[in-house]
Amino acid sequence: MDFTGQYELQSQENVELFMxxxxxxxxxxxxxxxxxxVTKxxxxxxxxxxxxxxxxxVLVNNFTLGHETHVETPAGEKVKAVMNLEGENKLVVNTKIITSVAEFNGDQLTNTITYGDIVYKRISKKIKDPDAEEDHL
Structure with a gap:
């Protein structure tokens, strides 16, 4: 599965508690x-x-599946992380303190982020990339 795309946030749960x-x-x-x-x-x-x-x-992080890297949290802290693919449609990022599971289902992206006993959930919908059309002109 190709995960490339832009996803606009539709709803979120526990954002304040998590942050x-x-x-x-x-x-x-x-x-x-x-x-x-918007997540790209x-x-x-x-x-x-x-x-x-x-x-x-804008918060930008780079990953290679299965390799350790440093990522930046929303608080600006750099932490070590490893991203893995589970099944066909789940990207799982594990750090020492946070686990993030991004599940792709059609045009919906559900990101569930767990920090201790706090579960922060973000639901986004795939949107048309305005730059994509320009690239093909």
Whole structure:
């Protein structure tokens, strides 16, 4: 399965609790919790670039399936992580403190992020990439 695409956030659960647990300041949580968020995934074989844009802020992480890398959390902390493919449609990222499972089902992306006993869930819908048309002109 090719995971490449842009996914716009439709709903989220436990965002405030999760961000507070990560140490994101309250004023920052208030600013970002209701902002439009788009996740862009570019896959090239086993290599991935995942960019999450929330408002004017962009968080970009690069992965190679099965290899350890450093990723940046929403709080700006760099942590070691490994991404693996489970089945045909799940990308699982494990860090020392967080597990993130991104499950792709048709045009829906469900990302379940677990930190201790806090479960943060994001549901996004695949959107048309405006840049894709320009690339083919």
């Amino acid at each position: 507070k647990a990560l140490g994101v300041p309250d004023d920052m949580i208030e600013k970002i919790k209701d902002l439009k968020s 995934i570019v896959q090239n074989g086993k290599d991935f670039i995942v960019a999450i844009q929330t408002g004017n802020q």
